[in-house]
Amino acid sequence: MLVFWLICFPEIGYSQSINLGDPPVLNFGKKQYKAGTQVWDIAQDQRGIMWFGNNEGLLEFDGIHWRLHPLPNRTIVRSVRPGQDGKVYVGGQDEFGYFAPDKQGNLQFHSLRDMVQGMEQQLGDIWNIAVRPEGVFFRTDHQAFRYFSGHLTALFPPGTNLHFMGEWKGQLMIQDGTHSLYVFEQDHLRKLDNPGQFTGGTISGIIPITPDSILVTTIKNGIFLFDGRQFTPWKTQDDDFLKKNIIFCAGKQKDGNLALGTSLNGLVILDKQRRIFRLINKKNGLQNNTILSLFIPEKGGIWLGLDNGIDFVDASSPFSTVFPDGELQGTGYTAQVFGDQIYFGTNTGLYTNRWAHYYTPTLRKAFSKVLNSEGQVWSLTNLNNHLLMGHHEGPFEVRNESAQKLANIQGIWKYVVHTPGKALAGHYNGIALFEQEASGWKFRSNLKGLKESSRLLAKDKDNFLWMAHPYRGVFRIKAIPESDTLLVDFFDQRHGLPSAQGNHLYQVGSGVIFTGQTGIYIFVPEANKFVPEPDFTAVFGPNVHLRYLLEGPNGDIWYATDNETGLLRVQNSTLGKKVTKVPIPELSDKLTVGFPFILPVDEHNVFVASDHGFIQFNPSLYFSGQDTVLRLVLHEIRLKSGPDSILYGGHFGPDGHFNPINLSATLNTLMFSYAVPDVPGGEFIQYTHFLEGSADGWSDWSAETDMVFANLPPGKYTFHVNARNQHGKESSVQSFPFQIAPPWYASTWAYLVYLLLAMGLFMGIIHRQQQKFAREKRGLVNLHEEQTKVSKEAINRLENEKLEAEVRHKNQ
CATH class of the missing domain: 1.20.5 (Single alpha-helices involved in coiled-coils or other helix-helix interfaces)
Structure with missing residues (x-):
C-alpha cells in the first residue's frame, strides 16, 4: 500500500501536513477510571499495558478496561515503572515496592519499606523510579535507594536534598539540592566533573538529541543544551511563554518533535525548527491545563496525566479538526485555497485565514469572517482567478476578506464554466448566466426553459450541461446565451436509469458520471440512454449507491458510498485502465450528510467537510503507518457470577505462562475479556474468537471485547481470540486452556464405583x-x-x- 501511495505522491517524506487543525484528544475522567483526580506518573509495559500513578493507587489500562490497585496504606502513587520481569515498581507516600502476579495472574503488592534502615524510615514521597540492568532505583526528596538482588541500599547521606533522577547518556543521573550532578557506575555514585553542576535550576526532563547532545528542560528557566562540554540555553522564539507556563515534564516523539507538559497552559509540541507546532489545552480538547506527567508510547500519541483526569493526544494522527468559526463549530460545506488565503464555507458564513506551511498558535486561531457572508455558504469556485461564492442569499465574488453580491438571486448552488468569459450558475429556481468583465464577474440574466432547483451540475465534452435532481430525474441542457434560453431534455427510468429519484452526477475528466439509487452509469448519445460504466462498476459492483465522486489534482478519485469513504487510483496501461480502491474507514460517516465535499490540496493536505467543522487529512502519513504490529492482551477471565469469580487476572504467573484452570461442573459459565492496548478506546478494532473443544468454529468479526460461554459441558477447552484493525492487520492469537470437570456422578471415581x-x-x-x-x-x-x-x-x-x-x- 505504501509503495502504491509513493507512486501517487512522489514527494512523500519531504514535507508534512500543515498544523492548521487540532489532533484528536480522548478524555478519561475519574468517573471512567474510578479513581482519584491527579495522575503523577505514566509508563507502559512490554505488552502495551498502560500504568498510571494516581491519587488512589496504581491504575492499569489495556485500551478498554480500567483496574485500580491500591497500596496497602491507601496513599498516592507518585511514580511507576514496569520491569522486564513482569513486576510493576511503584512509589507512594512512605511506601514503595512492586506489584507482581500470583498464580492466577492477579497483582499482589510486595513492600520494600521494611528494608529501609535507621533515620530513613520517614520516606516522604517517592518521586522517581528507574529500572536499569544494575538495579531498580527510587528517589525521595532526601534519599535515593538501589534495589538489587534482593537487597536495598541507600546512596546518599541522610538529609541530602535531591531534585531529579533520570537517564543521562545511558546512565542513571541524579541532581541534588546544590545542582550537582551524579551518575551511577560500577556499583556506586560518581559526581560528574564535566559538567559538575547544572545552574539552570531544577530539572524536569532529560531528552537525548544525538549520542553526544542532550536537552534539559527546567521548571522555571526553559530549555538547555548540553553538547558534551557545557550547558547553553536552547533558545526558541517562545522562551518567555515556556518559562511563564512552567515545563513540568517532557519527552520526544518519533518524528523528533518535543512534547512539553506545562503546569499552566497544557501541552506544547515544538518542531525541529524550535517553533510551537501545536498548543493543546483546555480550549481545544484537554480536560484542564495542568499536566503533571507525560508519556509517549512506542506506537505514537501522547498520554497526559492531568491535575484532574487523563488525556490521550493522538499527535501522530493523520487526522485533525479545523473549526474556522471557533466555538460555533458549524457544519462544513465547502473550502478553497485561493491565492495566499484559505477559505472555509459553513452554515454560519465564510471564514478565511492565511494559507501557510506553518501556523503559530495565534495564527491558527486567526480566522476572520468574510464581510457580507453571514449565513449558509454552498460553494466556492475559482473562475479565471476570481473566487465566486454560492450562498443562500445569492451570488458573491470574494475579494480578500469581503464578499460583493453580484445579483438579487435567491440561493446559488454552484458555478460551471460555459465558454470563455461565460459561466452558468445553478440556483434554487433554475440557471443563471454570468459574464466576466474587466472589473470581475457580472450577472447577465436568468435563462428561460428550466425552473428546477439546479444543485448538481457538470459539463460534458460536447459542452452540454447536465443537471441531476435527486427527486425529479436527469436533465441535459443546451444553453443559448444569445436568446437567454435553455434547451432541455429529460431522462428517467425510461432511458436506462434505475429511477427518476436518487440520481446524482459528477465531473470526472472531461466526462460525466451518473449514479442512481443503485449503479454507476454513463450516457451513450447514439443510443440516447444510460448504460453501466464498466470501470467503476467493476470496482464497486452493480448495486452500489455512490454518494460522492471527485477527481483530485493528481488524477486520484475520492469516493463515498453508503458504507465507506476512500480513494480510487486510476492508472493507464497498455491493457487499459487499472483502478485500485483504497478505503479510508476513519472517514466513513464523517462527510456532511447530503452535501459531501472533499478538497485535496496536495499529497499531505486534504480537507473534508463534516457535520462539525472540517477534517484535515494527511494521506501520506496515513498510508505510511499501516504496517504497525497489533498487540492483543487477555484482560480477565471470570465466572459469570459468585464470589471470588476472577479466574485469571490478566497477568502472567511467576513462570511467565498461563496456568491452566480446572473447574468443577457447576462453574461452567465463563466470561473472557480482551483488548488491544495500543488503541485507546478500541475504535475500528474487531475481534474473532474460537472455543476449541466445542462444535463452533471461529466467530464473525465483532467490536465486542467480552465473550460469555454459558453452561459448557464437561471437557477440555482452549479459548482463542484474535484482533484486527481497520486496515486488516491482525494480531497474534492469544490462547487460554481450561478444563471443566464432570459432575461427581460422572467423574472417573464415580464410574469406577459404578x-x-x-x-x-x-x-x-x-x-x-x-x-x-x-x-x-x-x-x-x-x-x-x-x-x-x-x-x-x-x-x-x-x-x-x-x-x-x-x-x-x-x-x-
Missing part, C-alpha cells in the same frame, strides 16, 4: 444362579436317588414275587 457395583451385582447374580443350580442339582440327585431306591425296591419286590411263584410252582 463398575465395581456392576461387577458386584454381576457376581451376585452369578453366585445366586450358582446356588440355585446347586439346589436344583441336589433336588434332582435326591429325586434320582429316591426314584432309584423305589425302582430297586420294586425290582426286589418283583424278584421276590417271582421267586415265590417259582417255589409255589415246584411245590405243586
Whole structure:
C-alpha cells in the first residue's frame, strides 16, 4: 500500500501536513477510571499495558478496561515503572515496592519499606523510579535507594536534598539540592566533573538529541543544551511563554518533535525548527491545563496525566479538526485555497485565514469572517482567478476578506464554466448566466426553459450541461446565451436509469458520471440512454449507491458510498485502465450528510467537510503507518457470577505462562475479556474468537471485547481470540486452556464405583444362579436317588414275587 501511495505522491517524506487543525484528544475522567483526580506518573509495559500513578493507587489500562490497585496504606502513587520481569515498581507516600502476579495472574503488592534502615524510615514521597540492568532505583526528596538482588541500599547521606533522577547518556543521573550532578557506575555514585553542576535550576526532563547532545528542560528557566562540554540555553522564539507556563515534564516523539507538559497552559509540541507546532489545552480538547506527567508510547500519541483526569493526544494522527468559526463549530460545506488565503464555507458564513506551511498558535486561531457572508455558504469556485461564492442569499465574488453580491438571486448552488468569459450558475429556481468583465464577474440574466432547483451540475465534452435532481430525474441542457434560453431534455427510468429519484452526477475528466439509487452509469448519445460504466462498476459492483465522486489534482478519485469513504487510483496501461480502491474507514460517516465535499490540496493536505467543522487529512502519513504490529492482551477471565469469580487476572504467573484452570461442573459459565492496548478506546478494532473443544468454529468479526460461554459441558477447552484493525492487520492469537470437570456422578471415581457395583451385582447374580443350580442339582440327585431306591425296591419286590411263584410252582 505504501509503495502504491509513493507512486501517487512522489514527494512523500519531504514535507508534512500543515498544523492548521487540532489532533484528536480522548478524555478519561475519574468517573471512567474510578479513581482519584491527579495522575503523577505514566509508563507502559512490554505488552502495551498502560500504568498510571494516581491519587488512589496504581491504575492499569489495556485500551478498554480500567483496574485500580491500591497500596496497602491507601496513599498516592507518585511514580511507576514496569520491569522486564513482569513486576510493576511503584512509589507512594512512605511506601514503595512492586506489584507482581500470583498464580492466577492477579497483582499482589510486595513492600520494600521494611528494608529501609535507621533515620530513613520517614520516606516522604517517592518521586522517581528507574529500572536499569544494575538495579531498580527510587528517589525521595532526601534519599535515593538501589534495589538489587534482593537487597536495598541507600546512596546518599541522610538529609541530602535531591531534585531529579533520570537517564543521562545511558546512565542513571541524579541532581541534588546544590545542582550537582551524579551518575551511577560500577556499583556506586560518581559526581560528574564535566559538567559538575547544572545552574539552570531544577530539572524536569532529560531528552537525548544525538549520542553526544542532550536537552534539559527546567521548571522555571526553559530549555538547555548540553553538547558534551557545557550547558547553553536552547533558545526558541517562545522562551518567555515556556518559562511563564512552567515545563513540568517532557519527552520526544518519533518524528523528533518535543512534547512539553506545562503546569499552566497544557501541552506544547515544538518542531525541529524550535517553533510551537501545536498548543493543546483546555480550549481545544484537554480536560484542564495542568499536566503533571507525560508519556509517549512506542506506537505514537501522547498520554497526559492531568491535575484532574487523563488525556490521550493522538499527535501522530493523520487526522485533525479545523473549526474556522471557533466555538460555533458549524457544519462544513465547502473550502478553497485561493491565492495566499484559505477559505472555509459553513452554515454560519465564510471564514478565511492565511494559507501557510506553518501556523503559530495565534495564527491558527486567526480566522476572520468574510464581510457580507453571514449565513449558509454552498460553494466556492475559482473562475479565471476570481473566487465566486454560492450562498443562500445569492451570488458573491470574494475579494480578500469581503464578499460583493453580484445579483438579487435567491440561493446559488454552484458555478460551471460555459465558454470563455461565460459561466452558468445553478440556483434554487433554475440557471443563471454570468459574464466576466474587466472589473470581475457580472450577472447577465436568468435563462428561460428550466425552473428546477439546479444543485448538481457538470459539463460534458460536447459542452452540454447536465443537471441531476435527486427527486425529479436527469436533465441535459443546451444553453443559448444569445436568446437567454435553455434547451432541455429529460431522462428517467425510461432511458436506462434505475429511477427518476436518487440520481446524482459528477465531473470526472472531461466526462460525466451518473449514479442512481443503485449503479454507476454513463450516457451513450447514439443510443440516447444510460448504460453501466464498466470501470467503476467493476470496482464497486452493480448495486452500489455512490454518494460522492471527485477527481483530485493528481488524477486520484475520492469516493463515498453508503458504507465507506476512500480513494480510487486510476492508472493507464497498455491493457487499459487499472483502478485500485483504497478505503479510508476513519472517514466513513464523517462527510456532511447530503452535501459531501472533499478538497485535496496536495499529497499531505486534504480537507473534508463534516457535520462539525472540517477534517484535515494527511494521506501520506496515513498510508505510511499501516504496517504497525497489533498487540492483543487477555484482560480477565471470570465466572459469570459468585464470589471470588476472577479466574485469571490478566497477568502472567511467576513462570511467565498461563496456568491452566480446572473447574468443577457447576462453574461452567465463563466470561473472557480482551483488548488491544495500543488503541485507546478500541475504535475500528474487531475481534474473532474460537472455543476449541466445542462444535463452533471461529466467530464473525465483532467490536465486542467480552465473550460469555454459558453452561459448557464437561471437557477440555482452549479459548482463542484474535484482533484486527481497520486496515486488516491482525494480531497474534492469544490462547487460554481450561478444563471443566464432570459432575461427581460422572467423574472417573464415580464410574469406577459404578463398575465395581456392576461387577458386584454381576457376581451376585452369578453366585445366586450358582446356588440355585446347586439346589436344583441336589433336588434332582435326591429325586434320582429316591426314584432309584423305589425302582430297586420294586425290582426286589418283583424278584421276590417271582421267586415265590417259582417255589409255589415246584411245590405243586
